[in-house]
Amino acid sequence: xxxxxxxxxIVFKCLEDQKVEHIFGYPGGAVLPIYDELKNHPSIKxxxxxxxxGAGHAAEGYxxxxxxxxxxxxxxxxxxxxxxxxxTDAYMDSVPLVCISGQVPTHLIGTDAFQxxxxxxxxxxxxxxxxxxxxxxxxxxxxxEAFRVATTGRPGPVLIDIPKDIQFAKAKYKKPNKEKKLNxxxxxxxxxxxxxxxxxxxSKAKKPIIYSGGGVINSGPKASQAxxxxxxxxxxxxxxxxxxxxxxxGDDNQFLxxxxxxxxxxxxxxxxxxDLLINIGARFDDRITGKIDEFSPNSTKVHIDIDPSSINKIxxxxxxxxxxxxxxxxxINKTIAKRKNGHSKSNKSNLAxxxxxxxxxxxxxxxxxxxxxxxxxxQHAVQRLYELTKNKxxxxxxxxxxxxxxxxxxxxxxxxxxxxxxxxxxxxxxxxPAAVGVQIAHPEKLVVDIAGEASVLMTMQExxxxxxxxxxIKIFILNNQxxxxxxxxxxxxHEKNYxxxxxxALPDFMKMAEAYGCKGIKADNPAELDDKxxxxxxxxxxxxxxxxxxxxxxxxxxxxxxxxxxxxxxGPNDQEENKxxxxxxxxx
Amino acid sequence: xxxxxxxxxxxxxxxxxxTYIFVVWVDNEAGVLARVVGLFSGRGYNIxxxxxxxxxxVKNISRITIVTTGTPQVIDQIRLQLTKxxxxxxxxxxxxxxxxxxxxxxxxxxxxxKRNKIEKCLNACKKFNPVILDETKSSAVIQITALRxxxxxxxxxxxxxxxxxxxRTGAVxxxxxxxxxx
Numbered sequence: 001x002x003x004x005x006x007x008x009x010i011v012f013k014c015l016e017d018q019k020v021e022h023i024f025g026y027p028g029g030a031v032l033p034i035y036d037e038l039k040n041h042p043s044i045k046x047x048x049x050x051x052x053x054g055a056g057h058a059a060e061g062y063x064x065x066x067x068x069x070x071x072x073x074x075x076x077x078x079x080x081x082x083x084x085x086x087x088t089d090a091y092m093d094s095v096p097l098v099c100i101s102g103q104v105p106t107h108l109i110g111t112d113a114f115q116x117x118x119x120x121x122x123x124x125x126x127x128x129x130x131x132x133x134x135x136x137x138x139x140x141x142x143x144x145e146a147f148r149v150a151t152t153g154r155p156g157p158v159l160i161d162i163p164k165d166i167q168f169a170k171a172k173y174k175k176p177n178k179e180k181k182l183n184x185x186x187x188x189x190x191x192x193x194x195x196x197x198x199x200x201x202x203s204k205a206k207k208p209i210i211y212s213g214g215g216v217i218n219s220g221p222k223a224s225q226a227x228x229x230x231x232x233x234x235x236x237x238x239x240x241x242x243x244x245x246x247x248x249x250g251d252d253n254q255f256l257x258x259x260x261x262x263x264x265x266x267x268x269x270x271x272x273x274x275d276l277l278i279n280i281g282a283r284f285d286d287r288i289t290g291k292i293d294e295f296s297p298n299s300t301k302v303h304i305d306i307d308p309s310s311i312n313k314i315x316x317x318x319x320x321x322x323x324x325x326x327x328x329x330x331x332i333n334k335t336i337a338k339r340k341n342g343h344s345k346s347n348k349s350n351l352a353x354x355x356x357x358x359x360x361x362x363x364x365x366x367x368x369x370x371x372x373x374x375x376x377x378x379q380h381a382v383q384r385l386y387e388l389t390k391n392k393x394x395x396x397x398x399x400x401x402x403x404x405x406x407x408x409x410x411x412x413x414x415x416x417x418x419x420x421x422x423x424x425x426x427x428x429x430x431x432x433p434a435a436v437g438v439q440i441a442h443p444e445k446l447v448v449d450i451a452g453e454a455s456v457l458m459t460m461q462e463x464x465x466x467x468x469x470x471x472x473i474k475i476f477i478l479n480n481q482x483x484x485x486x487x488x489x490x491x492x493x494h495e496k497n498y499x500x501x502x503x504x505a506l507p508d509f510m511k512m513a514e515a516y517g518c519k520g521i522k523a524d525n526p527a528e529l530d531d532k533x534x535x536x537x538x539x540x541x542x543x544x545x546x547x548x549x550x551x552x553x554x555x556x557x558x559x560x561x562x563x564x565x566x567x568x569x570x571g572p573n574d575q576e577e578n579k580x581x582x583x584x585x586x587x588x
Numbered sequence: 589x590x591x592x593x594x595x596x597x598x599x600x601x602x603x604x605x606x607t608y609i610f611v612v613w614v615d616n617e618a619g620v621l622a623r624v625v626g627l628f629s630g631r632g633y634n635i636x637x638x639x640x641x642x643x644x645x646v647k648n649i650s651r652i653t654i655v656t657t658g659t660p661q662v663i664d665q666i667r668l669q670l671t672k673x674x675x676x677x678x679x680x681x682x683x684x685x686x687x688x689x690x691x692x693x694x695x696x697x698x699x700x701x702k703r704n705k706i707e708k709c710l711n712a713c714k715k716f717n718p719v720i721l722d723e724t725k726s727s728a729v730i731q732i733t734a735l736r737x738x739x740x741x742x743x744x745x746x747x748x749x750x751x752x753x754x755x756r757t758g759a760v761x762x763x764x765x766x767x768x769x770x
Contacts, residue, residue, distance in 0.1 A: 124626055149674060
């Protein structure tokens with residue numbers, strides 16, 4: 001007869017069988033049996049965070065940089081509610097997380113017991129699925145199912161709520177089922193006919209553009225490889241969403257830079273004027289499309305996505321291909337190659353005019369800014385950081401705001417999984433704990449959080465985690481003393497009424513670094529910037545870098561609202577002519 | 589259009605909305621109805637009526653019938669979002685005008701009054717298979733099965749005849765002929 005195990009033991013058995021090596025968590029009354037069991041499982045390392053939101057974001061950073069699901073362990077009540085922001089963030093950005101939460105014993109559920117909350121009720125809309133385990137005999141099955149749901153199809157967070165008495169109760173452990181072969185819910189639902197139709201469109205296009213997104217990253221490194229081959233085979237220009245950066249090399253000539261609200265002039269104009277738009281693993285987010293009615297008005301639209309509910313959600317498309325990006329693009333590449341072996345010639349020659357037009361747009365140099373000898377311009381700081389770290393296989397996380405957009409514009413990524421940022425939910429405070437998770441997954445790599453001083457204060461306590469585990473993360477704060485993006489909108493839309501967007505009493509980040517027991521570096525002069533950045537990179541340990549930048553700098557280019565892609569405002573030089581007015585205000 | 593200073597786009601022209609009936613087969617487990625209903629409220633879809641009950645005790649399957657309105661794009665989204673829920677097995681939807689599908693609601697009317705009024709009520713309900721479930725000298729509970737709008741009409745009509753309480757179900761649906769929802 002097989003041995004009976006306690007719920008806590010079953011939890012760890014499952015984690016071991018799912019090859020989990022790290023969990024991010026915070027103990028509390030309702031998960032103590034699980035924490036008690038931790039000591040018996042040396043292959044699983046627990047990372048103690050300082051706030052459960054930090055555990056969630058750290059697990060996100062871990063997942064996004066490694067391709068493995070992130071695992072979170074929190075207690076009932078406040079432990080679970082604190083992790084809700086991170087779960088929602090992971091849901092919006094399709095990050096696989098498995099969150100295990102403790103719950104009050106089953107006989108107390110519904111009695112308003114100490115640290116009780118309706119965790120499955122609260123997290124239902126922000127997880128792919130969740131479970132309240134009321135019977136110990138269900139536990140192993142639910143745990144394995146949770147990992148399957150989190151990691152297959154469009155990935156996302158799941159939560160398992162385990163009452164304390166279930167953690168003590170005993171049952172037989174069941175191993176995960178061997179992967180059933182496509183039990184009717186296969187994720188690839190495309191046919192060769194659709195691929196052929198797409199290839200036909202490719203050969204006819206005169207003004208094509210590829211618009212790739214986070215789905216390429218989620219599909220794994222092979223997808224990026226296939227995408228690169230596809231772009232080379234076709235000779236098409238490619239642009240990327242915020243989440244897709246790194247899937248295609250950022251310094252390649254065929255890459256037009258990021259698109260959308262703060263995307264480049266050439267990418268947005270190409271989106272507007274194209275005759276064939278190929279969306280690969282992106283979701284027509286409202287920061288990308290601008291005004292829907294005038295979005296890419298003359299193009300045939302193709303959408304490749306693993307999630308059928310993404311198709312036609314916002315933009316109606318002419319050809320939808322539902323499947324895993326890796327499989328779809330490989331199939332396309334093969335089909336193109338086959339045709340080429342026949343007689344039909346490539347249509348690269350058709351594209352010459354289109355590329356000419358794109359080069360004209362490029363000449364606008366829309367990411368330019370007026371540099372200064374006196375104050376550090378934030379864009380300059382990101383550029384210098386890029387130049388000094390580009391040969392190091394650097395992992396970059398960000399917080400949310402102007403600094404995030406400058407990082408996306410000026411830091412060029414050449415590999416997938418190197419860029420972790422909160423796009424869908426836009427969670428300030430994401431970057432620092434995410435950097436913790438990335439560093440755990442890649443202990444030898446350089447991990448930089450490009451931060452804003454307002455965002456980073458939201459989860460600053462996780463510096464303590466970094467110090468505890470000696471994680472040499474670099475917190476590169478572009479300190480402009482404002483909630484910069486809020487200030488920018490107030491400047492452009494609210495007559496410079498800077499309502500509550502200035503932080504009066506910022507802490508001294510140098511002293512803060514000292515207090516946490518890590519290194520602090522401060523820079524406020526462009527002349528010393530490079531040396532200081534180098535000092536940060538060379539330091540073997542966590543660093544808080546307080547980079548004082550010009551507080552009045554705005555993030556350009558920008559699609560002002562109410563405007564389609566082809567009516568952007570560029571940098572300071574262009575601004576006088578294009579003031580945002582009237583209806584446009586509503587759309588920024 | 590009113591000027592708004594928000595970070596989002598202003599709504600563009602609206603398409604025409606139609607009434608659709610969704611039939612959803614789900615695992616009969618705790619919280620499954622909350623998931624389905626939460627999806628509707630969370631994404632701003634509308635529920636006109638809802639009927640749910642277990643239909644297969646062996647396989648533990650419940651059948652949920654939801655009447656909703658939406659533009660074709662929204663209806664597509666509802667189907668696709670429902671299909672994504674883990675406990676959902678299959679989803680079928682059809683337009684209210686669809687001739688190949690029957691759908692019915694049931695209503696219970698409590699009428700209080702003299703015999704002749706109750707008789708009049710029964711008479712008025714004739715078309716809708718009236719059944720008397722309870723009867724006293726001065727009251728009756730009448731059951732009818734009909735379409736939503738027919739029940740609406742009856743509800744109004746019976747008021748002056750002594751109707752004091754109405755209880756009604758959501759719509760349930762079934763295809764005509766030998767075929768079933770696919």
